Amino acid sequence: MTPEPVLVLVPGASGAPQDGSAPFHIAEEGAPQLLVTDLAVTRGDGVFETIGVFDGAPVNVGPHLARLNRSAGLVDLPELDLDTLSAAVDAAIDAHDPVPELTVRVIVTRGIEGTGTPTAWVHARVAADWSRYREGMKVVTLDRGLASTVVDTSPWLLPGAKTLSYAVNMAATREAVRRGAEDVLFVSTDGYALEGPTSTLLVRHGDVFTTTPVSAGVLPGTSVATIFAALEKEGLSTREELLRPAQVVESDGAWLLSSSRLAAPLTHLDEQPIPVDAQLSRRFVDLLSGRA
């Protein structure tokens, strides 16, 4: 039997609760906890992070919560209390049955309409089985409808904010499946490879590893930061640079990185083959799971 998920509600996510109650507490996971008037529900108005936990150890909690706070700032949510959120993440992991891979989601919403107080919670559950994707996956490029200059020109389009408004990301993934692929590489209107709907692009050309610059409106990837730090220690070159899809195809390897699925190598981009280095992919998976 799959162990039960754990839910921790965090009324103290942006400061001590007004009513003097505890900043977080474990709640009944299978019971309804949200009002239909929460702006997360009615407007997809909130921010989130997904943290991977491997053999009980969470990876990159600090960078994930820092990025959550960054996203909150981008959508004009109050500054977050990261110590409280970090303690809530620990409490969720502690309360969960030990499993090899756990997925912990941290969510902060704009709260119930009219209150101005964010709603926040941490949800821990057994990770999906991503092993197939870690072997390799077919990816298609899809236009994201935004130029690579969107951060400067149109910040209200929320480039680089990890919000709960992911309907387009989900629709893009369904489109990929319709095209016989497993995932998407979003492309800017000016023709640059950006990121996946829930992942960061990493491309290898010889000894040079490239990811998309945050200035192009992508999320600052926590996983790529971990891999870059390891590669740099070995004297390899890492770059933030815009690539064309053709440069991804002509690479020595390309991956979509994320905190639960870890490193998923691309076998094909728009049906054009890309070399897969199984050994390097496994090394990335070990690095990103903290098992290296």
Place this chain on the structure above:
Amino acid sequence: MTPEPVLVLVPGASGAPQDGSAPFHIAEEGAPQLLVTDLAVTRGDGVFETIGVFDGAPVNVGPHLARLNRSAGLVDLPELDLDTLSAAVDAAIDAHDPVPELTVRVIVTRGIEGTGTPTAWVHARVAADWSRYREGMKVVTLDRGLASTVVDTSPWLLPGAKTLSYAVNMAATREAVRRGAEDVLFVSTDGYALEGPTSTLLVRHGDVFTTTPVSAGVLPGTSVATIFAALEKEGLSTREELLRPAQVVESDGAWLLSSSRLAAPLTHLDEQPIPVDAQLSRRFVDLLSGRA
């Protein structure tokens, strides 16, 4: 005291509930009703409509529910049972204390992760006080980041679907307030006026009334359909045609139409004045509230 909102849960929104329970029932509004694993919450993955109710009479229920079903189709949700949803809307209105203006929201989500069964509800509450906006409002243009050809080129960006992923719409409205305005007119990357974040554009040039064609990726407006029908009866011309913001400024009147706020005339677009015809605006408000 403001009358209490009414909540009707609709387990039969896409067909009779498997467990043989009623297709809809009134639930406790102030109590949590949603799981944190509902895809509305985690992904903004669902569709909605807002119906105005004036002196107890809902306006355009049929067109709103038809558009809800259209949105559901655009995001690959199951076909909706519009009779059940319509009966649930009636039940919510009947259960609410009589008030001059009621706002009824109908929401259908992709449901709890892994179940494949939509979650749906109808929520009725006293309308916000929109009277100030019906007098006139300052509007700014903001780039929406999508070309007017997006429906053909990139349907996965969900143009014209009224989804719960409205974080960008909300951020755009905050940007308008920062600029000293009250609302936004979204503009396509190729320079055409589109729609507001929660409203449809109507522009008058003499005896010709123009709205944005649905082919440009905007929502098919229920309010503009009502107004067009009335204008056509009087022999006036109505058109679906793309306009430049400059053509909106040079008009004899422009409005942003929606089901709760009704007809809000633009006094300014990007600080350039637009004539306001108070009498015609009042007539549109009467038409859209069914009080004409």
